[in-house]
Amino acid sequence: MRIALLGGTGDIGGGLALRWAYDTSHTVLIGSRDAEKARTKAEEYTTELDSRGVDVDVAGFENRAAADRANVVVLAVPPYHVGDTVEAIADALDEGDVLVSPATGMKRDEDGFHYHKPGAGSVTRIVADAAPSGVDVVGAFHNLAAARLSNLDAELGVDTLVIGDDEDAKRTVTDLAEGIEGLRALDAGGIANAPEIEALTPLLVNIAHNNDGLNDLGVEFK
Secondary structure, eight states: OEEEEETTTSHHHHHHHHHHHHHSOOEEEEEESSHHHHHHHHHHHHHHHHHTTOOOOOEEEEHHHHHHTOSEEEEOSOGGGHHHHHHHHGGGOOTTOEEEEOOOOEEEETTEEEEOOOTTSSHHHHHHHHSOTTOEEEEOOTTOOHHHHHOTTSOOOEEEEEEESOHHHHHHHHHHHHTSTTEEEEEOOSGGGHHHHHTHHHHHHHHHHHSTTOTTOOOOOO
């Protein structure tokens, strides 16, 4: 499988890139609006993996070029950029490709972080509305702690909730998620359920900020 992480120079994109390159044999592509920035970050990931005895090249491209080379495209970009990003890469996507959205809208005030529900109902729905015909959208990886994910010495032991309206696309993303050691994927239904899942992220951030030792907080369902 060829996975493009658009916004793969950031925290969650970088963490997923490192984990997939370290734990699986999938081809990992880093995307950015700035191709040079993507290449530089890809070289950093390759060096980190090489230091751990993993002989793999992580390649960097401008977002559209990365998407053009991939079967699965992860939109690891801020929530207010997801619609524009999908429009920018739309003609590089093929029928059968899968778009994955881990973004969640948040706002902050003096009391902490709060879910910022977009007019479409969820960030995942924004992606689904913008996606070309024949390209399925799956929401996943919303509630993962980026620092924990990118630390290859850290054991994960957490769950990610997977939502989507196409069962085959959800199965593809579930398999990709569970290829990462210590990460379990749970089916949470269709995209209509995205608001409930996205709203967990600000809750976890607030708990982490208000309790010592919980910086890398995650969720495990038992």
